[in-house]
Amino acid sequence: MARSFNTLMGADHSNDSLFFFETSWLFTPFVFAALRGLVAFYTFFTIFFIFGWRGTHGDNISNKQSFSYFTNLTYWGIAFYFLVASLHTFVYAARGRSVSQHAMPPLFSLFEIIFSTAPNSPVLHLPFLLLILLLYLALAYIVHATQGYYTYSFLDPGNNGEDSKSVAGYSFAIAAATIGIFFFVNLISWIRLRYTREKTKMAKPMPRNGLTEAEMGMMEIPK
Numbered sequence: 641m642a643r644s645f646n647t648l649m650g651a652d653h654s655n656d657s658l659f660f661f662e663t664s665w666l667f668t669p670f671v672f673a674a675l676r677g678l679v680a681f682y683t684f685f686t687i688f689f690i691f692g693w694r695g696t697h698g699d700n701i702s703n704k705q706s707f708s709y710f711t712n713l714t715y716w717g718i719a720f721y722f723l724v725a726s727l728h729t730f731v732y733a734a735r736g737r738s739v740s741q742h743a744m745p746p747l748f749s750l751f752e753i754i755f756s757t758a759p760n761s762p763v764l765h766l767p768f769l770l771l772i773l774l775l776y777l778a779l780a781y782i783v784h785a786t787q788g789y790y791t792y793s794f795l796d797p798g799n800n801g802e803d804s805k806s807v808a809g810y811s812f813a814i815a816a817a818t819i820g821i822f823f824f825v826n827l828i829s830w831i832r833l834r835y836t837r838e839k840t841k842m843a844k845p846m847p848r849n850g851l852t853e854a855e856m857g858m859m860e861i862p863k
Contacts, residue, residue: 649765650762659840672841679726680719683719710776710780714745736843769822780795
């Protein structure tokens with residue numbers, strides 16, 4: 641039987657009732673939501689503080705150019721991820737209770753990898769990650785063509801292309817690192833699932849969902 645695209649991408653709706661992306665094996669839903677919200681607050685505060693500081697000190701050009709850098713785009717992505725994730729977890733936790741009444745991004749990501757109950761990423765995610773890197777590479781050269789500078793010096797092939805091999809080497813090294821990190825993260829997730837699979841912290845479900853776990857109790861996740 642053919643598997644759907646959603647299933648291949650790790651978004652199988654049949655697992656929605658397990659709340660993989662709203663729960664933690666260590667923290668209760670409200671605590672987990674608060675921690676995610678704290679990360680979201682920190683990332684957005686950092687972004688807007690930097691924008692405000694530059695704007696009030698005559699450096700608006702840096703604000704405009706900031707969207708040309710992959711690091712900054714990644715930071716924006718992390719900020720919105722944690723904002724949405726915290727809101728989802730707050731909604732999940734509140735629904736349950738209503739019955740009875742730049743080195744920072746890797747750390748934030750590691751927090752999610754270690755403390756959430758999200759399953760391993762399907763291998764099908766990998767080509768999309770590489771595609772994103774390829775699209776950014778194209779963006780970096782568009783920035784050079786339109787604004788006259790390279791967002792990262794290692795992307796400069798030189799006036800006569802003398803550093804083209806170096807650029808290619810960096811590009812393949814980054815792609816290889818991405819692949820390595822992808823499988824390393826999946827290894828960490830596998831280890832976490834192996835030892836915490838039966839320790840998921842759940843909010844008390846509403847009766848109409850047909851679930852009967854005790855409030856903030858432990859739900860066993862099918863193996």
